[in-house]
Amino acid sequence: MNPADAPSPHMDPDTFRTLGHQAIDWIADYWQHLADHPVAPPVEPGSIRAQLPSAPPEHGEDFPALLADLERIVLPGLLHWQHPRFFGYFPANASGPAVLAELLSAGLGVQGMNWSTSPACTEVEQQMLDWFVQLLGLPAHFRGTGVIQDTASSALLVALLTALHRASGGRTRDHGTDGHRYRVYLTRETHSAAAKAAVITGLGLRALHDVATDADGAMDAADLETCIRADRAAGATPLMVVATRGTTSRLSFDALDAIGPVCRRHGVWLHVDAAYAGVAAICDELRWVGDGVHHADSYCTNPHKWLLTNFDCDLLWVTAPEALVGALSVLPEYLRNPASASGRVTDYRHWQVPLGRRFRALKLWSVVRWYGAEGLRAHIRTGVRHARLFAGLLRTDPRFTLLAPPVLGLVTFRLNASDVANRGLLDTVNTEGTTFLTHSEKNGTYFLRFATGGTFTEDRHVHEAWRALRKAASAGDEGEQGAAMTSR
């Protein structure tokens, strides 16, 4: 047979339609029946792999076989982040309009590395970032300085590289960080992405300088200034402050109005990480989450957490984009093109670590258009209401103590018992399967986190989670009593 006459191995368009409708229905079914499943099914390490063939198939098979294995092998091996009773970590919202736009983006399959490699990919993204300047009430000078990154970790890395470029007068690009002792200021509450970025950029963990915090975990601006002065006196170069509006562990908010002037006085780059909390500024009554953001040299927040836009989608603004491009641009011949040479376009590959990039702005566009600003606000407000609802329930049970009043969609609390008992409670409630929570620690004290904001979460799910938690606590009581009785 002539190779050209061989049957095509590809999925023909009509088959794609049929199977695509099945895939859509599969997701709808998954979402509709999620509440019937345990949030975190028990899984033994290696048990998923053990169910997969050890060798790849020689011959193709039909798509429904994959769907069947999704049901049989994968679903029992997932922590279900979209489950309406998932209250762990922070939410990672999927939503109908986001998923459909992700699908469309995959079907289009374009590359946005340069403007010329798909102009609409770049221009829709620029427009969306400017829309978010308006939606979040960000300073007008942020317009035209925004870009989508995969995560807040990458955003921080890109900001740090830009700060290095600026502080060194462009020297780091050619000469690296060699011979300079740069310093990056943060607190114990700062996301671990800062440490990772320090390692990646060759500064090393020794470049990190812990600044004191107040009782709420917020950075002490006076101590920051003391640290900066001391470092400068010792011959180091204060480079960047990583401030956080809503820390991961317990939603501390660093006071930018106090920190910003310190940074300006000392010529230090101010990066503000509002990965989770920043999107809440879409609500007037929560706009305070962005207080002082006009001091920031760079700022990021993640629609892929609480704003209904599938991972990955982090929004980063860098108010000195020319320094960003200076830090990261490399130009091989095969990427030269008249549009870039004209200087009239933005080539986003210079704004990020990788070269290639997906059309991620499409899902942001889809989400904003489907929900409208009012729909997005309604979602944020539901999350806030659910946190208050849960905190209210906790207050009715004297076995529990709130660490603090709920902030946005986060409730932090403890069982009035040992750390061991609290760990046991988390394990018990997560194993039982009705809900899923995570933990953290504050000054060595272990506590539990209940993070609302799931796309599919309704009031009843909060009540169900609360009942499961109470039951687990009671089982712990009995266990402790049992242990106590046994030990008599």
Add this chain to the structure above:
Amino acid sequence: MNPADAPSPHMDPDTFRTLGHQAIDWIADYWQHLADHPVAPPVEPGSIRAQLPSAPPEHGEDFPALLADLERIVLPGLLHWQHPRFFGYFPANASGPAVLAELLSAGLGVQGMNWSTSPACTEVEQQMLDWFVQLLGLPAHFRGTGVIQDTASSALLVALLTALHRASGGRTRDHGTDGHRYRVYLTRETHSAAAKAAVITGLGLRALHDVATDADGAMDAADLETCIRADRAAGATPLMVVATRGTTSRLSFDALDAIGPVCRRHGVWLHVDAAYAGVAAICDELRWVGDGVHHADSYCTNPHKWLLTNFDCDLLWVTAPEALVGALSVLPEYLRNPASASGRVTDYRHWQVPLGRRFRALKLWSVVRWYGAEGLRAHIRTGVRHARLFAGLLRTDPRFTLLAPPVLGLVTFRLNASDVANRGLLDTVNTEGTTFLTHSEKNGTYFLRFATGGTFTEDRHVHEAWRALRKAASAGDEGEQGAAMTSR
């Protein structure tokens, strides 16, 4: 109205089904009618943005409005990478099974940063990487060392960080690269990602050392050894060789069997970038693309280019994963969990720059199952056949010269005329819209690239592109004649 009674802003499941079917059909229609559209429609900078509202909508609107704007605003503003007559850059294959799995992954919306945050996400990925060890005939010691990265750029960055960690005995993690003059060896053909990684890691561009190449553009192993010895004698630390199996510009292949022993002798990390070409090893007759890969400390190839798996999906193997984890691990309390503490699981967040990660293995699984190894081979062979077909057509026209016989899916050629005329030809043919090609240069000589391998490309599309190119060349002839006549 009580907020709890407010209508939900979310897309209900039945609406999701209906609109999802529309989105699937939209993609099928797009793919079916792509050949009727210009590959690269003319776009003026800013013209897309000008059609978008300057402010985000307050109220939500129905999804079909987005689909209508996709047609009206976005499609005329895209370079259509999935067009059957797209022969620019390298392909960025979408395919039915990949797009459907991307959809499923978005619907599941899980996070694979830790094993415990969705065990199946990690374990399916581990299995897929081991499947590809078999599919590509990679060394057995690659098993268990693989991970999906977004791009080959990130893969190179991660490899460089691992090499730094190993070479410094773990010192760089804490102390950075300060005080060491590390050297990274490459050639003029090496992808610009190497320069970007040198900047990002704080080594700076001065760490890069260009090694001589032979007439085919391959690294000269003897010169490499000379460079390494000279650098060492001068007090620098030879760190990494970036070798390429299939360079971006013209598919040069560095001889790993010559380079590998040099690296081993001098304790230098060997990273091998086979982003485009590596997947071709799935065909026995093309397995040579991986010759000598057993010398590699790290190796990557991209199913998102020529192997039918939507961007992003780069496969990276690092044969010393413990060094990789050592280089990149940071552990905040809120990510601690019993599974990680047990040491029995792999937490892929330590294997990459970002923290969060999508369930990308799902699309790889879907692609391999739908096509089977034989279907994947058939696709690669079609691309190779198309390159030969196009080269054969070029040979029939004395106005053109091949730079070299076609390699895999790439044909490099020139019009027998000035660089200016060649640039003009590229501009003319791309503006005409039937096809789209890109260019590069070799020793200062401009040339055109014709890269096959599109999912939807059939023989007739190669012929159509050839006719468009001949016509553009003829128009150029007339233009030159006309100019010549005018100047008389």
